[in-house]
Amino acid sequence: MNRNDRIYADCAATTPMSERALRVYLDTAENAWGNPSSLHRTGQAAAMVLDRARRQVAEALGASPQEILFTSGGSESDNQALWTGAMAGKAAGKMHIVSTAIEHHAVLHTLDRLESMGFSVTRLLPDAEGIISPEKVAEAIRSDTALVSVMMANNEIGSIEPVAEIGAVCRRAGVLFHTDAVQAAGHLPIDVRRQNLDLVSLSGHKFHGPKGVGALAVRQGTEAFSLILGGGQERGHRAGTENVPGIAAMAEALTESCEEMPRDAARVSAMRDELIRRLLAIPHTRLNGSADRRLPGNVNVSFEGVQGESLLLLLDGMGIAASAGSACSAGSLDPSHVLQAIGLSGRLASGAIRFTLDRDNRDTDPGEIAEAAAQAATRLRGMSPLWKDMESGAVPHEI
Ligand SMILES: *Cc1c(COP(=O)(O)O)cnc(C)c1O
Numbered sequence: 001m002n003r004n005d006r007i008y009a010d011c012a013a014t015t016p017m018s019e020r021a022l023r024v025y026l027d028t029a030e031n032a033w034g035n036p037s038s039l040h041r042t043g044q045a046a047a048m049v050l051d052r053a054r055r056q057v058a059e060a061l062g063a064s065p066q067e068i069l070f071t072s073g074g075s076e077s078d079n080q081a082l083w084t085g086a087m088a089g090k091a092a093g094k095m096h097i098v099s100t101a102i103e104h105h106a107v108l109h110t111l112d113r114l115e116s117m118g119f120s121v122t123r124l125l126p127d128a129e130g131i132i133s134p135e136k137v138a139e140a141i142r143s144d145t146a147l148v149s150v151m152m153a154n155n156e157i158g159s160i161e162p163v164a165e166i167g168a169v170c171r172r173a174g175v176l177f178h179t180d181a182v183q184a185a186g187h188l189p190i191d192v193r194r195q196n197l198d199l200v201s202l203s204g205h206k207f208h209g210p211k212g213v214g215a216l217a218v219r220q221g222t223e224a225f226s227l228i229l230g231g232g233q234e235r236g237h238r239a240g241t242e243n244v245p246g247i248a249a250m251a252e253a254l255t256e257s258c259e260e261m262p263r264d265a266a267r268v269s270a271m272r273d274e275l276i277r278r279l280l281a282i283p284h285t286r287l288n289g290s291a292d293r294r295l296p297g298n299v300n301v302s303f304e305g306v307q308g309e310s311l312l313l314l315l316d317g318m319g320i321a322a323s324a325g326s327a328c329s330a331g332s333l334d335p336s337h338v339l340q341a342i343g344l345s346g347r348l349a350s351g352a353i354r355f356t357l358d359r360d361n362r363d364t365d366p367g368e369i370a371e372a373a374a375q376a377a378t379r380l381r382g383m384s385p386l387w388k389d390m391e392s393g394a395v396p397h398e399i
Pocket of ligand 1: 012072073074075076078104106151153154155180182183203204205206212213214
């Protein structure tokens with residue numbers, strides 16, 4: 001929906017609500033506006049909407065409804081998951097956490113906070129394709145390890161982590177395992193039992209639900225640590241009157257994405273592969289991340305002699321929305337921690353651009369994006385002193 005003549009290729013940043021989710025959102029806001037904690041029928045109507053949403057989210061994850069907590073989004077879910085693992089560990093005298101250098105900042109900054117409070121943190125490096133090895137996780141686990149946190153799929157380079165194997169390692173060691181599944185949910189199958197996941201973070205707006213709403217799956221037997229204190233909502237684990245329309249719409253969007261997943265995954269992967277092929281046909285470009293263990297819609301390419309931000313702005317002017325792979329977050333010019341972790345030089349990291357496609361994209365989008373990117377890159381290279389030095393041989397090409 002919301003199609004116009006622009007091409008939106010920034011689905012990892014956010015997605016518009018689907019028509020189905022929007023209908024549920026409006027219907028719930030209009031007709032189930034009661035407070036779910038109220039005992040009267042107006043309140044109970046809203047409580048029933050919440051129950052249904054909880055069953056939908058549970059079903060999408062292979063969890064049971066009592067294992068689903070609703071939150072304000074992926075960031076809150078990540079924070080709550082890490083605090084849950086850390087506080088459970090602390091009570092048992094375990095103060096060590098294993099995670100990775102390529103997590104989202106919602107995880108990385110929470111790890112920094114926990115470290116400043118006395119926890120010790122091991123941040124594993126991925127291989128050159130962005131993959132975290134289960135063997136490295138096993139080696140990093142100590143007798144005082146409270147929690148392992150490894151994302152299911154990376155938001156910048158789309159690498160899909162072997163979370164089922166890592167989950168099995170954690171299960172054998174008796175250590176809690178959290179995965180940030182924000183980029184995976186609705187795009188890859190998730191099964192908390194089969195994949196040995198104890199804590200799973202989701203965010204509504206990454207799969208055509210609303211912004212400001214998410215979920216955390218917490219395996220039965222693990223007591224979620226409350227970040228927000230107050231009323232007894234979410235069985236005492238997350239206070240505050242629930243965002244009923246947002247939760248209902250997120251659940252509907254997740255159900256819809258899971259229903260469409262088999263068809264979408266094939267079509268979106270084909271568009272991704274076509275876009276990668278066409279971009280790599282531009283001289284002196286490289287693919288960042290893995291060629292095969294990759295989210296269906298993720299393309300991340302470095303252009304030598306080009307600044308990702310400049311390319312992004314030129315493309316925006318040509319009607320294409322993408323993301324500069326070099327920035328940690330919009331507006332920041334620090335090189336991406338993910339691209340650094342996979343060993344890219346500062347120069348190649350700053351020449352990275354990310355295109356993220358999904359089911360709303362048209363089959364003609366990859367061709368149009370690649371053509372525009374080629375034109376924009378040629379223009380930028382023409383203005384770059386570094387590129388001139390590379391072309392004259394004064395500075396060697398890296399790719
Ligand atoms: C977007 C994102 C988040 C944050 O989710 P919000 O709902 O925007 O807070 C966390 N982790 C990953 C991997 C993400 O892509």
